[in-house]
Amino acid sequence: MNKPLVGILMGSDSDLKVMREAAKVLEEFGVAFEITVCSAHRTPDRAHKYAVDAVKRGLKVIIAGAGGAAHLAGVLAAFTTLPVIGVPIKSNLDGIDSLLSTMQMPPGIPVATVGVDGAKNAALLAVQILATSDNKLMKKFADYKKTMAKAVNAKADKLKKVGYKKYQ
Amino acid sequence: MNKPLVGILMGSDSDLKVMREAAKVLEEFGVAFEITVCSAHRTPDRAHKYAVDAVKRGLKVIIAGAGGAAHLAGVLAAFTTLPVIGVPIKSNLDGIDSLLSTMQMPPGIPVATVGVDGAKNAALLAVQILATSDNKLMKKFADYKKTMAKAVNAKADKLKKVGYKKYQ
């Protein structure tokens, strides 16, 4: 694989069931990435080092998924100039804590937050960001959107055909 | 001014008191932008056209601020391949409606959401996105962060000097 452009981090390996979707999307788009477990609270030194080194290692975008008092995305954003995408992971308070502690960053340090458990959208956003300077990738994303529309339309056709009672 | 790279939209001109901050930041960074009022609900055709034309007009990032059932960012994201940054504007329910209707997008159509009334951070995120392919801008953003740190440290010094009773 090429030198990774996107780094996917998660606060705990229990988040992998969600964050796996981000990896799949990047693979599908042929975007080189790396994926690791790194906790803002339990391995703060590694989180610090990861963020500080990210630019020189050639990363372009960081995706960080965490739950509860989800500080990972914010902590990484504090130490890097790269865009950081935050994925609030569902917690024992339904994800509202993850969501607010990812999104409500102070002026100066943005985190690009996607929906709760939105790892797939985080990866698509990373693709869109990279595509701002990569026309081929932009083209791929446009195709992806068309395919998605077709899939919805195919369901509409099926519903029309089989009727709402039999549709499964 | 050069051809705009960033488009700032807001659902109502009453949002300008918040969204103005985005314009100021882009100006400070020398990033060409345009700014307009465009409602997903009251001017849906213009919103549609804006999003469809955005790529060919040379825009790289769209920033959309809206309140209440804040559909603007999502509607634009539906029609464009560019990254769309959503700013939830405080509403008559404290902004929780704006926040959730901006952020909880379905799989396939991400919106990069910043905090409630976070127009400044939206612009900084746009800068970070553009900086992924513009080293000079990346350098400027790094400097911006240093200046910000210095400002905080200056306040710490002042607090140490004058004491917590007299600090104002």
Added chain:
Amino acid sequence: MNKPLVGILMGSDSDLKVMREAAKVLEEFGVAFEITVCSAHRTPDRAHKYAVDAVKRGLKVIIAGAGGAAHLAGVLAAFTTLPVIGVPIKSNLDGIDSLLSTMQMPPGIPVATVGVDGAKNAALLAVQILATSDNKLMKKFADYKKTMAKAVNAKADKLKKVGYKKYQ
């Protein structure tokens, strides 16, 4: 079946398990309807066309069910003059996001919102709207309410008879 008076739309085919109830009610009342999958975000062009054509195609009421950042009802309302009924579908945040993003519409573009997963009530509301100019339908709805009251009273009678310990 006659030319449809009510259009039932849903953002995803996974919403059908909820929206099916709307179809059943309309069938029960003999109101002609159509039902389809149409996403505000993934098939925005079709949503746009559906709303723009609705009046000339003879529709009188539109029912739209969606979850999360539920923009479907609002987007349709933006493009049509027909009354649009929104059904907030339960999401990964318990439906509070669906509810607020359906209901908190800006002045000028109302959406008639029913309760979370309230597809049945959406259809009954459509019946009530059509009944404002259709006395037979109004009569049917009055009968429906009487039947409903009788069903509750039958339960009360049964509870009285078998006692609270054995009632099932």
Added chain:
Amino acid sequence: MNKPLVGILMGSDSDLKVMREAAKVLEEFGVAFEITVCSAHRTPDRAHKYAVDAVKRGLKVIIAGAGGAAHLAGVLAAFTTLPVIGVPIKSNLDGIDSLLSTMQMPPGIPVATVGVDGAKNAALLAVQILATSDNKLMKKFADYKKTMAKAVNAKADKLKKVGYKKYQ
């Protein structure tokens, strides 16, 4: 004035500052209406009588605004076959109580709920409902939407002309 088609009720005269907007809109559209104070809890007999008599008095739509444990719309809906539009009025809990107690009606008895303090949209929804059998009114509503779009576009033009710094 003609025989009223729309009845506007509010639980307390303190709600008039919000509900007044509904009256203004109906007046603007030339729709005959009546407006009164009627509490589900303090004048339950009058509320009961109002709802029971509504159809025979020729009303077509009822708009009910209330705050807190906002039962007015639901209580009226229980006693009439007419469509009832509920306006949740902001309360000492920010309106979230009004909203939920208006919207979360049980299967069988819908209330068409608009946004918090959304009296204007309640009236527009009433217009849309009446317009399902009144082409002239439908035409008026279509014109209203065009005027609204023009007003937004005029603001966009002004913003372009004076710039975001001077716009007021």
Added chain:
Amino acid sequence: MNKPLVGILMGSDSDLKVMREAAKVLEEFGVAFEITVCSAHRTPDRAHKYAVDAVKRGLKVIIAGAGGAAHLAGVLAAFTTLPVIGVPIKSNLDGIDSLLSTMQMPPGIPVATVGVDGAKNAALLAVQILATSDNKLMKKFADYKKTMAKAVNAKADKLKKVGYKKYQ
């Protein structure tokens, strides 16, 4: 059984699994009661009649359980001078809608609200109310509290004895 002093009502027979607890407590205390299904929205006339007749039928307290837009307790309170105890039943929004629509009554019409699904406490509160003029019942309630304390202390003793690892 004697003439009932307490009336237990619930909006739907699906609430019986919760409201049954109230009946059990009253039985345990030897307080005569009646229990029925009565919906504020689906059988409004019966709810109205029940409340209006309650005093002359010799009832002293009414307990009303309902979920969602839970209007039952409030509607009964509107039509009677008896104390009404409201039990918010868990709904598809976790009970927060039931809770707020039961509790946030306007000045003049109180509902004595207990916790979500708190049917047992509703019955105990009814006992306490009746006990304000019935010393024997007051004595029974005091004994009930002692028994309850003993049960907790027995658990504490058991935990001490078997240890936290084996306690089940």
Added chain:
Amino acid sequence: MNKPLVGILMGSDSDLKVMREAAKVLEEFGVAFEITVCSAHRTPDRAHKYAVDAVKRGLKVIIAGAGGAAHLAGVLAAFTTLPVIGVPIKSNLDGIDSLLSTMQMPPGIPVATVGVDGAKNAALLAVQILATSDNKLMKKFADYKKTMAKAVNAKADKLKKVGYKKYQ
């Protein structure tokens, strides 16, 4: 004044601006009461003693108002057999903390909770409780409700007369 039947307690003298309403209502109904400041947390011994002595001192009902982690009503209820009415006082979290910590009592120890800042309703509920064994008081309460209805109807008459534009 006679021996008090109702005790009004509040956690802080800053709550008096709300709790005063309870005193006024009891005075209006001629119900003897006492009113004091007593904190569950800052004067726990006095709270304890108050609750333990309440029955023998002849009290029949206790009203307790507190905000934030509002434990006062619950603590009193733990130590007495009298019905305890809780008034959640608005706090720096809009009263949602006061409300939940007053209402969500464990099985066995009910608190009769009224709405946020609902001191007036707390007193009316106390009147209703006392009236279960005092027909004269019951009569007074029935009159109170009639007067209340008349006041609403008078406002309706005024609104009809002066019109919604001039009503103030």
Added chain:
Amino acid sequence: MNKPLVGILMGSDSDLKVMREAAKVLEEFGVAFEITVCSAHRTPDRAHKYAVDAVKRGLKVIIAGAGGAAHLAGVLAAFTTLPVIGVPIKSNLDGIDSLLSTMQMPPGIPVATVGVDGAKNAALLAVQILATSDNKLMKKFADYKKTMAKAVNAKADKLKKVGYKKYQ
């Protein structure tokens, strides 16, 4: 076992499945503790006595877990000068009631609140408090943190090795 330094209390034995974690941690650190069931509402006298005697019995820290209207930690804090750590236990409202009624204490009576169901963290916090005057314990806690970091890093190594598709 030595004289206990930490007392673990819980409002109900059903809380033991959560509070057990606190006991395990203290055992792991070799900190003497005791654990009991004690309800603020059902055994208020024992709670009162426990808190009043705690200092003279040699306790240094109290941990209290409770759910719903969770008054236990606050009630103990009212009667002792020891630091009290509150563990909000998940309730039928998702723990938001437990959380707010534990944390929102009035000025003068703090409760050190940890996350919902955070019994493990409560014990670690007790260790940290004791370690402020016990260097050996401080050392143990530092080692604990290192072990924790190693465990996260081991997971990161495993993820790197087996890849995100096979990691379990």
Added chain:
Amino acid sequence: MNKPLVGILMGSDSDLKVMREAAKVLEEFGVAFEITVCSAHRTPDRAHKYAVDAVKRGLKVIIAGAGGAAHLAGVLAAFTTLPVIGVPIKSNLDGIDSLLSTMQMPPGIPVATVGVDGAKNAALLAVQILATSDNKLMKKFADYKKTMAKAVNAKADKLKKVGYKKYQ
């Protein structure tokens, strides 16, 4: 002043209006402290260094106040073995974001959270922690509680004397 035992940090100098109360309390108890502005996001290196050095500099307790996505307390806790007390500062979402992002820490890294804007209680908790190994300080805290009780009782006496109508 002696070597500080307590460090008070806040994320922004705008938090000083709240955090000042912590300083006042420590001063009143004669506990040496230091106070500074230090942002987890804008000055992450200084926050890191502060936490890492805290033990060797002789600090015993850290108090950290921050609002919004309030990561300061958690970030400090990640890097130190000292107990960290978190003060959630009211934000543009009423403090619910500050509260959850301070309190919902992952297993292993506790933050002792006090109420929203609870700087005074944070300082009192620090006193209680220090007092676990300082009997004089424990005695002072016991006296503080007595004084507090007296102040409440004095208000109760005044209320009794002047009556609820004239009390101010």
